[in-house]
Amino acid sequence: MKKIIVILFLSLVIYSCQPIEKNNQVVFDNNQFSKFNILSNSIEIIEIFEKKISSPYISHTLQITPLQRITNWVKENFKAIGNENKFNVTILDASLTQNQFKNKDAKNFDEKNNFKYNLFYLVEFNLYDDSNNLISSVLVETSRSTTSGLYISIQEKENIINDLIYQSLDDISNKSKDLIIRYMADFII
Numbered sequence: 231m232k233k234i235i236v237i238l239f240l241s242l243v244i245y246s247c248q249p250i251e252k253n254n255q256v257v258f259d260n261n262q263f264s265k266f267n268i269l270s271n272s273i274e275i276i277e278i279f280e281k282k283i284s285s286p287y288i289s290h291t292l293q294i295t296p297l298q299r300i301t302n303w304v305k306e307n308f309k310a311i312g313n314e315n316k317f318n319v320t321i322l323d324a325s326l327t328q329n330q331f332k333n334k335d336a337k338n339f340d341e342k343n344n345f346k347y348n349l350f351y352l353v354e355f356n357l358y359d360d361s362n363n364l365i366s367s368v369l370v371e372t373s374r375s376t377t378s379g380l381y382i383s384i385q386e387k388e389n390i391i392n393d394l395i396y397q398s399l400d401d402i403s404n405k406s407k408d409l410i411i412r413y414m415a416d417f418i419i
Contacts, residue, residue: 288328
């Protein structure tokens, strides 16, 4: 009888320790974003953005930073097709911040303090001829934010941030497509 009670008690404890909600991990597949075939001889990526490691910036705490994500997006989705012109992609900003704020709408059992994550991308696309004369330039920016509770697991925090980065990449991909088609239409295939 004692064994049955112990087994039932342990089963109840193990069952109650199961997570309430499972967050699916974000899969970064750059093939889901817009692709660009540029009439140029080469594509150069220039990173002007300087990483900040002071509060409220948290990019340096991630395994793969927003800067690395956008660099990979450019490498995989922009193809140089042609024998002339130079295409430069300058990453001016790829900052991720975390700020704590008071939740004014919190109910009795809700957390009174939460985190707000902000991600800002600023990218400039420049097309030069072989004499280094600027043919066309496009500046694209996107900003997105999300919130989370103060007391969440590390895995849940990573999932929230990765989802924010993925959604921001989708935003910048769509805005880049619109602006590049509008201002560089003669140099896109």
